[in-house]
Amino acid sequence: MTDIPHDTGRDSDVVPQPEAQEPAYDRAPKGAQGKDFEAIWAQPPGWRVISSVSHRVVGKRFLITGFIFFLIAGVFALLVRLQLLVPENTFLDSETYNQLFTMHGTIMMFLFAIPMLEGFAVYLIPLMIGARDLVFPRLGAFGYWCYLFGGIIVLSSFLFDAAPAGGWFMYVPLSTSAYTEGLSADFWLIGITLAEIASVTAAVEIIAAILCSRAPGMTLTRMPILMWYFLAAAFMIAVAFPPLIIGSILLEAERLLNLPFFDVALGGDPLLWQHLFWLFGHPEVYIIFLPAAGMVATMLPVFVGKPLFGYGFAVAAIVTMAFLSFGLWAHHMFATGLPEMSLTLFSAASTMVAVPTGVQIFCFIATLTLGKPRLTVPMLFILGFLFIFVLGGLTGVMLAAVPFNLQAHDSYFVVAHLHYVLIGGFVFPMFGALYYWVPHFTGRMMSETLGRWVFWLMFAGFNLAFFMMHLTGMRGMPRRVATYPADIGWDRLNMLSTVGAFILAAGIAVFIWDFFRHQRVGKPAGRNPWGAATLEWLYAPAPPGYNFRAIPRVTSREPLWDQPELTERPAAEVDGALRRYPDHRRETLGCDPISGEPIQILRLPHPTWFPLLSATGLAILFAATLAGVYWLCGVGALIALVGITGWVWEPSDSGVARDIGLEGLRLPVNAVDKRSHLHVGLIGTNLILSALYASLLFAGLYLWNTQPVSAEQTQRPERIFALMSLGLGVIAFALSWMTGRAAARAQLWMSGALNLLLATILGALAYTMARALLPVDPWSTAFAAVGWAMGAFLAAVFGVALYWALFNALRKAVGAVHPSQGLPDLLLGSYGKVVSVMALVTAGAFLVAGTPQ
Structure with a gap:
């Protein structure tokens, strides 16, 4: 390989870079010269850690905040179950009940599930692909603050006695000003739109990081299987979330400006909202499931002691499921009067998606047969996932049949199916992943004994709570009712569901106690405590701020199993690229998106306040719109613009080529190349913009x-x-x-x-x-x-x-x-x-x- 790729006359080629000294404006920040490697990557002390853009700091913020929202949503669910404990209960009035189930669903879908997955992705991707950080660390930090501020706006509706009560799907016309006066729907629309900015920015971050910053030798076929799941989910987010953003903006514009997007009298159509919402909503189910299944595919081989069976089949199934998920959004609209041909096509698509799902499940089952599994706590949650999710998938195939769907529509059978798919397909793998990766956060192991209590309480409580809902649904109980009459066959089933919900909550309470307890008395986790095969366990928990002192070459899909040179010596002494740091800057390797071979040195930013400033400006803009203080909207927009300008203003890094300390390679800094992380990130951004525009175009063509x-x-x-x-x-x-x-x-x-x-x-x-x-x-x-x-x-x-x-x-x-x-x-x-x-x-x-x- 030559030092610098030569110009072949194509746009995508690297521009030849000069051999010159780095100019003064391109050097490390003042005071960085002469610092040792650890100091360059150290986090700011004290309260200034808020300015950190490290992927591990931001990832922990997503995980902790998402789990707090999970607990809040769980409390709302328990209050709902208490109301349904007995017939004709007066524990909650109807309006409060509507607010609680609306906020429960909203938090679970928008403020818990997707942000938790983003937290795992932000934290794990660099560690698993051999990078020192994400390629756009500031973008990840900006996304977190948008998520936090959006969630605060949604929850603050309780302070103003204006909590949303129209369901987590906010169907029109009930959510229009004619039927929902005040600001309750506006809190939902504005807060969720701000929070969704975090999702689309995370999509760009994940796509660029996985494709452009892998360790040398890590081709696409050598990537950890979890990276394929994250990559597919990121592309799905880039396409699926824009319809919701556009729909929310159109609905808010109708409420705020009286524009008739959904007004039947002026040629609007309430079903337009449903189409836009479910263009997001049904792919979101698979966006939630895929990374969770990827965590299972990552953990399962560790406890079996064998590589994942059918890696190639699993990857094909991931891509197929991501593609098919966009063809069945009207699965939720069978009762809206769609033409019979449309019902047939969407029913067929809903059934077909079971095929790639089944391929992945069979890969997991086949892996189990390769060895004797170790029944650790994460393994128990994996087995629980397989049992619960398969049952949820079976009821999903039932609901794909139009005649059955019309009978079960809006009944508790659908509630049961949804929770079997989402709790079985996400919450159980998430708890297994928390037990598995907690040593990275704390350096200590959680209790195996208490972990087994957590699993069995959650498993028993969940099945008691939600299996009964299948029966109440089959007996005709509609969802979203605050009470019900006695002696019609629903009372005992509802009581059992409520008891099960509290048993499930007890399991989660034991987990919380164990988490805080283990930080004081937990067994210290040594290097690679689970005997895993992937790079995040190369260093002993918790890893240093730079992840890898030198970035090693990867020659296997299971490097810690197949490359003894990585484990036979201390991690800090492992050979690799960028061990030297003559520029005293944070750096990692940039790679070709396909081959994984290094093409450039990526300069990474030091801690900065600009992401927080930009997100604060946007939050002011959104909150001022909600409050109707429009001059303040201009102030917020100006603050956001100043923050973004400062964010991107810093002097660009030169293209000076230097030896990276790996096989004699000399690479430029931030190459002008269409394979670079910046161009790939722009492709992701353009995909999001195109999906936003396509959503508006779809609205026009639909009307x-x-x-x-x-x-x-x-x-x-x-x-x-x-x-x-x-x-x-x-x-x-x-x-x-x-x-x-x-x-x-x-x-x-x-x-x-x-x-x-x-x-x-x-x-x-x-x-x-x-x-x-x-x-x-x-x-x-x-x-x-x-x-x-x-x-x-x-x-x-x-x-x-x-x-x-x-x-x-x-x-x-x-x-x-x-x-x-x-x-x-x-x-x-x-x-x-x-x-x-x-x-x-x-x-x-x-x-x-x-x-x-």
């Missing part, structure tokens, strides 16, 4: 198809400006392509000029689109409102491009960009292509809509 009369009555956009927008869109795409070419060839003045020209064209495009929409009254019909929503979305992404171009130009003007660094222009060119395509599609839609019939 055009289901409400043709209203669409026909909508005022027409001006065709001349639509034609001008179409032409400007073509020019913008061409300029974006030329910008990328110039940046890839290190023609920085050319790419900078093209950037500014692109921003000018996009500004003109925003003007022509606004003029095209000017005759259209957004309050006249839902179709018109969606058209304006598309225009507003494009104005926002055009504004980002304009800010980006001016930002790049300013950095060049003040000398904050190394003369060889064309990466900012290259990234803007890629972003401009996606934005231009959106503009072309929108202009074409305006042109078609403006054509007289």
